[in-house]
Amino acid sequence: MPVALFVPCYVDQFYPDVAIATLELLEKLGVDVVYPQGQTCCGQPMANTGCTKDCAPVAHKFVKLFADFDAIVCPSGSCTAMIRHHYDEYFGKDDSAFAHVKSHTFELCEYLHDELRIDHLEVSFPHRISLHQSCHGLRELRLGASSENMTPREDKVRSVLNLVRDIEYCELARRDECCGFGGTFAVNEADVSASMGRDRIADHVSSGSEVMVSADMSCLMHLQGIIRRENNPIKVMHVAQVLMGRKIAAR
Amino acid sequence: MKTLPIVDHPTAARPFVNDRERSHWHDQALWFVRSKRDTQANSIPEWEYLRSLASQIKTETIANLGAYLTEFERNATALGAVVHWAADAKEHNEIVLRILRDHNTHRIVKSKSMLTEECGLNHFLEDAGIDVIDTDLGERIVQLRHETPSHIVLPAIHIRKQEVGETFHKHLGTDKGASDPKYLTEAARGHLRDKFLAGEVGITGVNFAIAETGGFVVCTNEGNADLGASLPRVHIACMGIEKLIPKFENLSVFIRLLGRSATGQPITSYTSHFHGPRDKNSELHIVLVDNGRSKLRHSDEFREALHCIRCGACMNTCPVYRRSGGHSYGATVPGPIGSVLSPTRDSSSYKSLPYACSLCGSCTDVCPVKIPLHHQLLAWRKELVGENLLPLSKRISMKAASILFQNPRLFMAAGWIGRTSLKMLPRWTTHHRFNTWSIARELPEPPKQSFRKWYSENR
Numbered sequence: 001m002p003v004a005l006f007v008p009c010y011v012d013q014f015y016p017d018v019a020i021a022t023l024e025l026l027e028k029l030g031v032d033v034v035y036p037q038g039q040t041c042c043g044q045p046m047a048n049t050g051c052t053k054d055c056a057p058v059a060h061k062f063v064k065l066f067a068d069f070d071a072i073v074c075p076s077g078s079c080t081a082m083i084r085h086h087y088d089e090y091f092g093k094d095d096s097a098f099a100h101v102k103s104h105t106f107e108l109c110e111y112l113h114d115e116l117r118i119d120h121l122e123v124s125f126p127h128r129i130s131l132h133q134s135c136h137g138l139r140e141l142r143l144g145a146s147s148e149n150m151t152p153r154e155d156k157v158r159s160v161l162n163l164v165r166d167i168e169y170c171e172l173a174r175r176d177e178c179c180g181f182g183g184t185f186a187v188n189e190a191d192v193s194a195s196m197g198r199d200r201i202a203d204h205v206s207s208g209s210e211v212m213v214s215a216d217m218s219c220l221m222h223l224q225g226i227i228r229r230e231n232n233p234i235k236v237m238h239v240a241q242v243l244m245g246r247k248i249a250a251r
Numbered sequence: 252m253k254t255l256p257i258v259d260h261p262t263a264a265r266p267f268v269n270d271r272e273r274s275h276w277h278d279q280a281l282w283f284v285r286s287k288r289d290t291q292a293n294s295i296p297e298w299e300y301l302r303s304l305a306s307q308i309k310t311e312t313i314a315n316l317g318a319y320l321t322e323f324e325r326n327a328t329a330l331g332a333v334v335h336w337a338a339d340a341k342e343h344n345e346i347v348l349r350i351l352r353d354h355n356t357h358r359i360v361k362s363k364s365m366l367t368e369e370c371g372l373n374h375f376l377e378d379a380g381i382d383v384i385d386t387d388l389g390e391r392i393v394q395l396r397h398e399t400p401s402h403i404v405l406p407a408i409h410i411r412k413q414e415v416g417e418t419f420h421k422h423l424g425t426d427k428g429a430s431d432p433k434y435l436t437e438a439a440r441g442h443l444r445d446k447f448l449a450g451e452v453g454i455t456g457v458n459f460a461i462a463e464t465g466g467f468v469v470c471t472n473e474g475n476a477d478l479g480a481s482l483p484r485v486h487i488a489c490m491g492i493e494k495l496i497p498k499f500e501n502l503s504v505f506i507r508l509l510g511r512s513a514t515g516q517p518i519t520s521y522t523s524h525f526h527g528p529r530d531k532n533s534e535l536h537i538v539l540v541d542n543g544r545s546k547l548r549h550s551d552e553f554r555e556a557l558h559c560i561r562c563g564a565c566m567n568t569c570p571v572y573r574r575s576g577g578h579s580y581g582a583t584v585p586g587p588i589g590s591v592l593s594p595t596r597d598s599s600s601y602k603s604l605p606y607a608c609s610l611c612g613s614c615t616d617v618c619p620v621k622i623p624l625h626h627q628l629l630a631w632r633k634e635l636v637g638e639n640l641l642p643l644s645k646r647i648s649m650k651a652a653s654i655l656f657q658n659p660r661l662f663m664a665a666g667w668i669g670r671t672s673l674k675m676l677p678r679w680t681t682h683h684r685f686n687t688w689s690i691a692r693e694l695p696e697p698p699k700q701s702f703r704k705w706y707s708e709n710r
Contacts, residue, residue: 013666014697020702040659052636054649058653058656138612148292183610188606189264189606199278229691
């Protein structure tokens with residue numbers, strides 16, 4: 001069976017180019033990839049609100065749809081973490097379909113780094129970028145070492161970005177502080193969330209970065225909302241768009 | 252039981268977070284402490300091993316708590332201490348008051364103890380006519396201002412030195428407008444020295460109590476616990492029953508973790524060991540307090556919260572705490588661990604706290620005893636929904652989302668309507684104060700088509 005592309009709901013609806021870039025990247029690397037129609041959402045908004053009963057049917061639908069694929073690749077650390085770490089309560093211990101989906105769902109950079117083990121990419125991105133580490137990618141999936149934890153770990157997102165020519169990195173004062181999105185948190189705690197977002201943006205701007213790059217578009221959706229409201233010149237891009245050498249959007 | 256007022260964290264946090272200058276300063280001050288912690292943690296190659304070890308020791312202790320408590324009582328009694336058992340805050344306060352009455356005491360000096368804060372001891376004793384002096388500098392500042400601590404290790408972290416200057420000018424007679432920390436600290440030192448000399452009974456908290464020796468340890472940076480326990484003839488030590496560790500050698504693990512995690516110090520300035528009363532004319536009372544801890548111990552989901560050594564690292568690292576201030580939690584223990592502990596006391600009053608969290612997981616990674624804090628906060632949300640404590644509007648929107656996500660066609664249609672209206676409708680109909688998202692942010696710019704549409708046309 002081919003590899004399935006799992007596109008988070010908000011990416012499908014608001015950031016189609018992130019999914020297109022992911023698809024094109026996998027195709028470029030020779031992966032037999034398809035987008036199974038009928039997918040919607042992993043159910044994280046309900047689960048993170050505590051409404052697990054509302055999440056359960058969505059989780060079952062997800063596993064049913066993806067159970068037959070060799071691998072499921074998703075351009076989001078957060079949605080991948082939902083499947084890998086927060087689905088257990090909805091399935092029986094000996095549910096083989098779930099066990100397969102759980103162990104074969106990968107975040108995009110993780111898939112490129114661990115499964116495909118890519119060591120070159122013919123692409124250039126001649127810009128100053130700063131990396132926004134999404135909390136779920138970092139602390140749930142361990143795509144890199146979090147600043148709190150002293151266990152050395154390779155940074156998988158940065159490793160794949162290192163294959164892109166002409167990138168210039170800008171280092172942050174706080175390399176992995178939360179942006180304040182947090183799903184429904186962004187609305188429940190709107191003031192604190194916006195304050196966290198503004199602080200992140202200020203850190204990225206003062207690093208001299210032109211583009212904030214992240215493996216999670218949801219963080220960037222929140223940050224971009226603040227950036228546009230405050231007419232800030234910095235841009236946001238998903239890591240898949242950078243890996244495909246997309247042009248920086250006009251705004 | 253008296254009902255507590257309902258804490259609405261977003262509302263309580265608003266004045267603090269929207270005072271951008273103060274919030275920014277508070278955030279920077281705590282981030283500085285967090286950075287010091289990182290440097291210290293990084294200086295120990297076995298840091299992560301120590302965390303695992305500490306977690307394992309605590310797991311074992313909590314599992315066999317009853318046996319360790321009786322072992323501690325036996326050994327402490329053999330050393331000459333008097334051990335008291337309190338089921339709840341009320342019993343704890345009454346035990347302390349009875350000891351004070353037995354000694355005809357009216358003035359006590361107290362060093363920092365979050366347990367006595369939890370039990371409301373100060374107010375209880377003041378109502379009984381006892382003069383209570385907090386001797387930790389931060390706690391004294393807070394006490395003079397009739398406030399409560401906003402942080403468990405740095406009780407006055409929300410107050411700026413200029414404000415301390417005003418408070419000291421009013422209460423201690425320092426120069427008006429003076430805000431030099433050294434000058435103010437000297438003034439407090441002089442003021443507290445007199446109080447120490449006049450104190451008749453000293454009350455301290457306990458950082459670690461050791462079952463095999465019957466001794467206990469108090470960690471401070473100011474030496475106030477030592478003065479408070481050494482000058483008066485009677486020493487009362489108040490501790491939650493989870494403060495126990497089995498063996499003396501276990502201390503080496505916890506002492507290495509505590510100072511580094513709390514303030515980024517290799518060790519606190521004073522690590523004082525108490526083994527029974529200091530001489531035959533003195534008394535040592537140890538009050539062991541449950542106050543909900545046994546209930547927590549019975550919970551498979553939240554038991555690990557009893558590992559907490561009250562270092563405050565989760566507060567220093569929490570991006571929400573740093574920007575909203577400790578008082579916004581309306582609880583003795585604020586921040587991530589407070590948001591786990593408070594609803595165990597009263598889930599209705601504290602139902603907003605588990606949601607005062609972006610689930611970033613920084614607290615879980617920083618915790619020296621490996622409490623899975625952000626997963627516990629998530630577990631609390633599920634608990635609260637089960638108890639029917641989620642507002643109806645949120646329950647309905649989640650139910651609606653569930654239906655939408657179970658029906659791809661409906662999801663597609665809703666997406667199309669959303670994107671089209673965002674394109675067509677005037678801005679004021681989508682960006683207004685009832686759309687909480689849009690208060691500080693723009694909505695995403697709607698693309699021409701969804702990915703699924705693009706895919707069906709292009710592949």
